[in-house]
Structures are given as C-alpha cells and as structure tokens.
Amino acid sequence: MRIVFLVAVLGAAIFYSYIAFADLNFMTRTGRLGPGFFPRIVGLTMVAMTLLAILDALRDRARVNAGGAPGADDAPDGRWRDFVLLVAMALGYAVLIRLFGGLVSTVLYLGLALALLNPGRHLQNALVAIIFPACVYLLFDRVLNANMPPALIDLPF
Amino acid sequence: MDIFSDLVMGLSIAITPINLLYLLIGAMVGMIVGVIPGFGPSAGLAILLPITFGMDPVGAIMMLAAIYYGSMYGGTITSILLNTPGESATVASTFDGYPLAKNGRAGPALVMQAVASFVGGTVGVILITILAPMFSQVSRSFGPPEYFLLAMMGMLTLLVMIGSNWKLGVISALIGFALGTVGVDLETGQGRYTFGSAELIGGIYFIPIAIGLFGLGELFYAFYSGMHRHGSGGLVQYSKEQRFWPTAEDYISTRWTMLRGSVLGFVVGVIPGAGATIASLMAYSTERSLSKHPERFGKGEMAGLVAPETANNAASSGAMIPLLTLGIPGSASTAVLLAAFLLWGLRPGPLFMEQNPEMAWGLIASMYLGNMVLLAISIFAIPLFVQIIKVPYRILGPCIVVICALGTFTVHASFIELYLMFAAGIVGFFMRLYGFSPAALVLALVLGPLAEEALRQTMTISRGSFGIFLDRPASVWIICVTAALLVLLPLLGRIGSGAGKAEKAGG
C-alpha cells in the first residue's frame, strides 16, 4: 500500500510539473524570476524524490518477500474496512453540506454515522444527532454570526 | 521613571469596573473562538467589531485585544485533546501536546499550556513596556531581503521537522511548497493552479490543510487502529484527582524553555508579517535541537509543548509593537485592530503613543490584567474541557468531523477549502501511516510563499544582484545570527549530550 500512495504522489508531482512547464514561464518578459521558477524546481525535485522513495519501497518489499523482517517504516496492520467506512461517510458529508447546507446535512450525517458506529443505542444517537448540530448552529450562526454553509436545495422544513 | 508612571496611568484607566467587564468578555470570547478549529482571532475580532462602535474606545480596544491574545489560550485546548489545532499558531502545540494527552497527562498538559501562555504573554508585555522604541527599529528595518533571509533561517528548522526517513520528510516539505504556489502569482498577477476558480485566487490557506492533516488525519488513524471499538473512553486517558496538576519537575525542566520561547516568539512577532505561526514552529524546532533528549520530542515531551505555547503568546504581544509604534498591522488580527482605530478616527503611527497615551498605555496595562484573567479562566475551564475525552470515541469521532468541517467553512466561506480539508485529512492519514512528516508539510506551506515572494521582490529591487544581502545592515545581522546558530547549535548539542553522559556515568 505504501507503493500505491507513493505512486499517487508521483502522479500528482508529474501533473504539477507538467503545468509548471506548460503554462508558467521561468522568467518574466522583463527578465525577472517568473511565476514558473519556483514550481519547476519544486516539481522536478518532487518527482525525483518520489522515484527514490518508490525504489526504497520496492527494495523493502523484495526483502520482506525474501523472508526478511519488515522495516521500521512499514505500516502497522489496521482495520481498513473501518477506515474506508469513515472516509466514505466524511465524503458523503461533504456532498450533503453542499446540497443541504450546514445544519440539515450535519443532522443527517451524525444520524447515519452514529447508527453505524454506535449501533443499537437509538435514543442516545438521536439526541446527539439533534442536540449537537443545534448547539453548533446556535453558536456559529446566532451568537458569532459566522459563515455557515448555505443550502443549494432548501428542504421544506 | 517615565515608563513606570505611564504604566500606572494606564492601569488607572484600565481598572474601572466597566473596562474590566469588557476585558473579561473579550477574554471569554477569545477563548471560545480559539477553541473552535478554524474560527480564529481575526474572524472573532471582525465579528465583534461592529458591537464596539458605540463604546468608549479604550474599553473597546481592551475588549478587542483580549479576544486577540485570548484566542491563543483557547487554541491549544483542541490541539492537546483532539490533535486538531484551534488556529494556525497552535499547530506546533499538537506535536507534543497530543502525545502528552495520549500518555495520560492531558491535565498537566493543559495546565502547563495555560502557564506557558501566561508566561509568554506576560514576558511579551514586559518587553513592550520597556523596549517598545527599540523594537520599533527592528520592525522598520525589515524589507524583502530580510524576509528572504528570515525564511531561509526558518528552512533550517525544517531539517528538525523532517523526521526519521529523510526522503519521505523531504517529499512532505515539497508537497507543502507545491501547495504554497497555488493562487494568483503576486508579481505577475498570473493565475497558478487556480483552474479559473475564484476561491483559489488567494491561494491555499494554511488552516484547512492543518486541520485536515492533523485533526482528521489523526481521527482516521484512530479508526484504522480500532479505537472506536473500545468500550468507553477515547484515545486519551484522564483521571481527575490523580494527575491534574503538573509536577514540580514539569516546571523546573521547562523554565529555560519558557524564557527562550518567550524571547524568540516576541522577536519574531515584532517583525510584521512573520507572526505567531512561524514563531511557534521555530520555537519548537529550536527547543528540539537544543534539547538533551531530542528523541523524546513528538512522543510527549513537556518542553515540546511549552516552547510553541510561550512563543505564540509572546508573538501576539510582539505584534502590538508595529501596530502601536508605526501603525503597521503585522497580521490579519492586528489589521482588524487597525481598522478599529481608524473607525474611531484615530491615526495610528509613530506619534500615536504620544498623542493618545491613555489609549496606548491603557491597552498595554490591560494586557497584564488580561493574561492574569485568562490564566484563571483556563485553569477554571480545563476540568470542563477534559470531559470531552470521556465521550466514547465512536460518538466523539463523527462530532470531530463536523467541527472540523464547519470550523473550516467559517474562515472564508469557501467550499473548495472545505473539500481541501477533507482531502488533507485522507492524505494526512496516509502520511501518518507511512512515516511522512505532516509537520514539515505545514512549515513548508508557511515558509514557501514567504521565501518565494521575498526572493523575487529582492531580485526586482536589486535588479538581479545578490550583493543586496551584504549591503544592508539588517541582512548582514541575520546572516551572522544564522551562521552562529549553525555553528553553535551542534556544539551546544554535543556539550549537552556530553553533560548528559557525564551525569549518567557519575550517577
């Protein structure tokens, strides 16, 4: 998995460097350091360093496959299922916020997340899912007059 | 003594029942806006500014200033308890604050951060009182060449942040630099990586990235390691009677840290634009490289919490110097204070303290009182905040997601920043899992734009010549200090570890 993450970073680094070279000039017309100066250096170094790290990771994997002990940098085992579930819910929340605004989406998200993570305790979950967003809404919107995400679609209540 | 009589005059203005009430309100609001991740002092100030229109300016400025430095007290609470920085200047406090809480020392960590904030804030005000004119010279000798050198000095501290695997550490820093280049290019006005989005014109802001990397990243990691499946309690252990107060050793071992953090923080704070975030990160790195036990940093070392905490509070005091002596705001928060001065028809500038002594000294005097009030509030409020960690993690987890998301949105009302925060959370999880350095990333994100802009401004001014760094006295000073640090720090470290070994051998 480390290699997968590193390859993703490499992809991002290549994309970043591509734009730095394609769209941004190294020097300005007047001969000053241009907008592409720093991005090009950063992008190229990032590509090189990520390649080195991928080589390291491949070497580690070969060693582990050959029966060696995992190195210090290898990730501890964990519950990928729970991680993916939580991330999926967080991303769902991000979409809900855009659609229904801060208050409604928070109630929906907390209701769903607690039902999955804290199963069986319906009363406790319902209370948290309603009281917590209500308090946050009151504090942010009423007391502090802070920005709350506006709803794209107004629900009928 | 001129200063003394001025200060007494200031105190006599500050200590009226109504002004003390405003101070108290400001301190409490500051704590609250500090505690909410994302919702920082500048937003808090801006929101309360309209309320002050009808007020007496002295009381109003006391209240606004209390919000400003009070947020530094509150900002650390979530850093320690949830690994989620309450605002950008308290990111460095997560590095050791959160491990301390995980080791069962949440109570002592919270008390020590309040004490450290108090020391930093108070040392800062003392320095303002006696040395304001001198430091005003520091503020006015910083131009682009000096900022570039300052950023380079900051880069040295990156070395400390890089962590055990240097390749992954460097990649982390490069990601930070890359994110720092997003936005409209300052010099040419050309968009870089904005893809036509209006929300990216101003660049990628520090707060969503920090909240995502540290707050959400840690949360995902906790679920990955199965924390939510524990019956009750969370990541952090806490028992009330047993270990609420710090031990004598906590104070003794960090007494020099407090002093160093305060002075360093103050000096960095005096430089307009450098600010509390850079001060706290630099203080952390400095402390780690000076420490006899650098290996303990990041695992719950008290000095690693105390250093950034004293520094960010001292820096927020230091930032008052350019504001009061030159009328130049060094940060977003002091810019709101400046706007307040202008609204009241005052003219901040070099003559401000002479023309409005009751205002300036009332404010300075109120900062002594404010720090005391905040220390008291903190100690009083800590047992309440610690209740958070008694909530089972499976319930607390989703609530943290909500607070991170809505807190991020309050800053600029930007959905793109909200999505960036979630993305940073996922990236932060993998970085933590595979031994990258999120700390190097955020430091690079702060220093990268500063270095790039300052270098390009310098090259424009000098028409491409590097000689400018040797022509300016302030630049030469910074180069000398940096060189001295480079030579002295490893030496000090060697003496330290030598002394440590000698102690061990002797004991």
Next chain:
Amino acid sequence: MTNFDTTLRLGAMTLALAAPLAVATPAIAQEYPDPGQTLDWTIAFGPGGGNDIMARTIVDILNTYDLYPGDIAVENRAGGSGAVGWGYLFGQSGSGYGISTTSGSFVTTPLQADTPWEPADFTPVALLATDDLVLVVNGSSEIQNIDEFIAYAQANPITIAGTGTVNVDFIVPTLFAQAAGFEFEYVSFNSMADQTTALLSESVDAMVGNPGEILGLIDSGDLRALVYSGASTPAALEGVPTMGDVGHDIGVSMPRGLILPPDAPAEAQQFWIETMQRVVETPEWAAYIENNTLTPTVLYGEEFRTFLSNTQNGFAEVLRSVGAIQ
C-alpha cells in the same frame, strides 16, 4: 407524471395567470418599494472589511432617516474575492429586491477568474465614492515634491511598491508614469503592511497606497506624500497636489458604489438613485468618507455603468500589456 406533463400544466397555469398580471404590473411597479417585501442586501465579503463597513453604514443611514419602508436583511455572503456574493446577486436577475455594494474586487475578480458575470451586467444605481491612492516616499528621502520625483525617476532607475498586480496599485503608477514620461520597476506586495515596511526599511524608493492606513506615518514625517490619484485631495492630505493638478490625470480609481441585480425594474433603479441622492447628503455619510479617507465621487445610473466598463477596460488593457492576464 412525466416532465412533459409538468411543463404543460405549468405552461397552462402561467397563461391563466398572465392576463391579470399584465394588468397588475404597472400598479406594482409604481408601488416600489413594496413594504411587504424584504430587501435582500448582499455583502460579498466577511464582516469587518471595507465593503462590510460601507454597506452597514448605508443601511444604518437608511434606517436612521427612514428612507426604506420595508425590512432590510443584511447578509455576508463571502468567498472567492467577492465571486460568491455578486454571483448570488447575479442569480436574482430581474428582481428589484436584491442589492449589493461594490469595491475594487468587483472589477478585478472577473479579470482573474471565470465568473459568470461582468461588472456591466448589473443594474447600476450609483457610484458613491472612490478609493484613491497617494504616492509616498520615505521621509529621509531627498525628494521633496512630485516634480523632483519625476525628474529623479527620469534620470535614475526607481522602484515603486504596491499591493498586488491585478489591482489599482499597479495600474495607477503605470498610467501616471506613462503620462509623466518615466519608467519604474513595480514591486508587488501582499498587503499594505508589507509594502509600508519595505518602504520604511528603504528597500524600495516609493510606494502607492490608500492614505487612511498611513496618515499616522505621514503626520510624523516618516513618509512624505507627493501626489494623490483622486479628483480632489482629502482634507487630511492638505497641500498634496492631485495627479490632475500636475497635469497627468489618469482617471482610474476603485469604485465604491451600489448595484441591483441584472435587468432590475426601472422603478427600482429610479427609487434607489433618488434614495442615494439623499444618503450622500447626510452627516453620517460625510463622517464615513472622512474616516476612511475616500474621495466623494458621485455618479448615478448609466453613468456608473459606463464608469465601470471604462475602469475594467483600462485595467484589462494595462494588465494585458504586461502579460498578467490573457
């Protein structure tokens, strides 16, 4: 029910309603503003900023003098350098009950990002004031006045600092230099504070900036004001000539005005023009102008639209010539 059905039914309903509406419209129009309608006042920036303070000052004046009969709901819709708030107003096309104040970003944001709107799309009410700039040098400089400055700049390479590039800070000295016949290097900073520090540390030769924030430094002699870009010099800068006075008028400034959604009813536009004519006469407005060191420049209706178009075209031209925008 299919979508087609819905459309048909809606169509029929519209037709049925259209006839009475056609008769009713003039009556409603004459009644603008309808006290039962809440005025939706958008501030495209967060609380505490220049735009916010101006909007709230106007709303205060409207309430104090009872100039608007209905309720006014003021809402900060910040984000994307104004793109979010003005985008919201753009979406209320045709309505007379949406309103917003403008500032510099109203011209510059569409130049930098793909906004669906342009300044000239909105229904203009009035230009109320302009943000103008003062050119200053360090107080220790040998340059005492603008003539010496121009002579010095013609003979020596100089640097002028300002905030940002897609900004009036860059446009004003560029146009002024063209008119006065000198060349300079522009050094762009992130904020007024940064550029002021740069000038105080003698890193740059001069800078342009909003006078309000540096009056204290001008009073104390740390900075020396040379020339002002507005049509008339504010009281606080007495004795400083305008660019017009020295014969190099450039006519570019940041508009602080009031706009309605695109295609707002003519009655609404007329009502607001008349209302603002009364607002600018109040002592509260005069105090606002003075405290913020703005230039009171007033234009109404279509003249304001022309002003916006000219300003934006001027900006685009200068910026294109230096390659900042395509």
